[in-house]
Amino acid sequence: MPGALLNSLRLARAGFVLAQYGVRFVPKGMPVPLPLKLARIATLPVTLVASAFRKGEPQSARVATALAKLGPSYVKLGQFLATRADVIGPELSDDLRQLQDKAEPFSMAEAREAVERALGGKLEDHFVEFGPPVAAASIAQVHKAYVLDNGVKKAVAVKILRPNIEKRFYRDLDSYYFAARMIERMYPPARRLKPVAVVDNLKHTTDLEMDLRLEAAAISEMASNIKEDEGFRVPDIDWKRTAKRVLTIEWIDGTPIAQRDVLKAKGFDTAALGMTVLRSFLRHAMRDGFFHADMHQGNLFVDANGKIVAVDFGIMGRLGLPERRFLAEILHGLITRDYYRAAAIHFEAGYVPPHHSVEEFAQAMRAIGEPIQGRTAEEISMADLLGQLFAYTEVFDMQTRPELILLQKSMVIVEGVARDLDPTLNVWVAAEPVAKEWMESNLSPLGRLREAGRGVETIGDVLMKTPALLQNVAQAINGMSQMANAGLRLDDESVDKIASRSRRSRTADIALWIAAVSLAIIMIKMISVL
Structure with missing residues (x-):
């Protein structure tokens, strides 16, 4: 109870300060519980007076000023919520994005x-x-x-x-x-x-x-x-x-990347620098799964050798292999207009519940991708497209993915930096080779074999290290020994399944055979060890 009372008082103070600056802190459409209704009534005179005095002041400036007055943790909260348009709405997200730390x-x-x-x-x-x-x-x-x-x-x-x-x-x-x-x-x-x-x-x-x-x-x-890599360092x-x-x-004794005219005067190719910023970020996200999540202009410099140098690594983003595959497939699908594939990857990654259809989600992908066709490069924003994509989360019951939201927020920042350096930058031309390179390295048959190899190691590790499994293995040793002595055989049903699977996907065929043979080898090794 004391904790609840203290927290209520702290939040009441925050609400009062926000009200002083004429900031609405309950989203539109959200039912207002009784305590907040009372707080709103209590602060209404303050809100009206504040709004009157700050009529000419932009709403975004009011939000930033109020959060700054509340202290550093509220500044950080505002910056963090700026990445969560799905939670606070696009309007407030845009306001908070301007918050300077x-x-x-x-x-x-x-x-x-x-x-x-x-x-x-x-x-x-x-x-x-x-x-x-x-x-x-x-x-x-x-x-x-x-x-x-x-x-x-x-x-x-x-x-x-x-x-x-x-x-x-x-x-x-x-x-x-x-x-x-x-x-x-x-x-x-x-x-x-x-x-x-x-x-x-x-x-x-x-x-x-x-x-x-x-x-x-x-x-x-x-x-x-x-x-x-070339052109980017830390x-x-x-x-x-x-x-x-x-x-x-x-x-870092370099030129701030925001000073485009100074960079040009020093003989640097600002268009090339813009391409480097964007491609470096995408490479870090897709290839490495580890990216600088606060690459605004204040954190980027150009050194005497023309390399971009990033500073302030307090906020970093990580993407696992499924998320990287998702990103690469989405970008490639929108670039090539393969909307079905762009939709299917959502289902394969488990982002969209199975009670929805791939075809309906592909329709949503088409609604995002088709309007960009035939438009000039400067009219297309990759960050906006990702934002539209995440806007469909509620329609298709998709669970919130914080790592992808952070990526989209970072993409907004990086795209803005790149476009300031080159207003005509074609983000799709910049992105296409990076997405293609990742897909060739990871989704080709050779990439699948590498992934299968990692999977076999994991399966073997689990089988060898789990005591419960080892206790039960003794009961099956005799049967497996007979299988090993007689040679590896698959029944007719398994053969039929593999055959039908191979008609759908050559890569899946290879993966299935590798999995079957690898599991047999693991079992035989277990027998020899036991």
């Missing part, structure tokens, strides 16, 4: 104390120079400093978490959980959107951002993934001067 810097004395506590000793033991903050956000701020590297003075960027930021965030997260549970209880239609799971996802991303060693590991992982990490609350990396 800026805050007042904390003092040099607090920064010194944080560094000394994290790294040990005195600040001067680690840095020969340590300057004032150059950027401050809701969770951390960045300082420019210098270190000695083999006697050479080298500039570094030092990111430091805000003092006591964890306590503030987790207190507000408790309020978010309380609100999410209330929404699920009082508004059943919202359960499909999984409000509690949304807060779970916010907590997870916040946990990652609160440990700067994990950000360093993300930079290191991406560096490993892209070491053979900063080097100074692991000696990195801890949970302090991250030290190479200082």
Whole structure:
């Protein structure tokens, strides 16, 4: 009860601040429970006065100002909800997308104390120079400093978490959980959107951002993934001067990618840079399953060699093989107008419940894909198309997929950056070779064989390591021994099934035979071991 009371008071304060800025915080069409009705009545005079005074101020500015006043955790919540148009609606999502993560810097004395506590000793033991903050956000701020590297003075960027930021965030997260549970209880239609799971996802991303060693590991992982790529790189990490609350990396002395005229004056091909931004992002997402989820203009620079350098790896996205296959097939299906295949992949991935038909979903795909045919490159937005795709989730009872929503949000940002560099950029020309390359590597017969090989290892591992299975295997040893001695045989029904399957798909035929033979080999190996 005390927790519920405290959370109610915190949320009431948040509602009051939002009302002060004339922000409507209950979505249209949502029944308003009695406590919120009373809160709305209580704040109505404030709302009317605020709206009158801020009549000329854009709604998006009001939302951003209100969230900034509520504190860093609400700024982060706003940024996170900007990725969830399926939850808050496209209008509010667009407003929140403009929210800038800026805050007042904390003092040099607090920064010194944080560094000394994290790294040990005195600040001067680690840095020969340590300057004032150059950027401050809701969770951390960045300082420019210098270190000695083999006697050479080298500039570094030092990111430091805000003092006591964890306590503030987790207190507000408790309020978010309380609100999410209330929404699920009082508004059943919202359960499909999984409000509690949304807060779970916010907590997870916040946990990652609160440990700067994990950000360093993300930079290191991406560096490993892209070491053979051209045109895109990440900063080097100074692991000696990195801890949970302090991250030290190479200082990037490049041109901000937003300065298109400056880049042109320096002789850089901005159209090529735009293509590199888009293709790099798609390659990271589809090939590696690991992408920078906050690639806005403030986090991208162009170095003296013309390479794009990304910074701020606090928010990263991951896609598993099913999600990557989904993305590649969707892009390829829309590009080639193979809408049936683009629809079928949703069912194969389990995104659409089986009581719907592939044909009906293919019709929805056609409604998305056909309007782009014959239009000029600058009129087509891949991010908008993905947004339309996710808008069909309710119609086809699709469960919310946070990783794909994060991808779509990131695609909006990256597409905007690329289009600023080249307004005529054809996103489909940029995407087609990346999607095709992934499909050839992963969906070709050779890719299927690799995947089958991984599957056999997993099956073998499970069979060999599960005690319950090993206990039951003894009862079947005699029968399997006879099968092994007599040679591997399949009954008529199995042969007929394989034959009918092979008529549908040559790849499926190969996969079936590999699976059958592999399982037989595993069983024979088990017999020999036992």
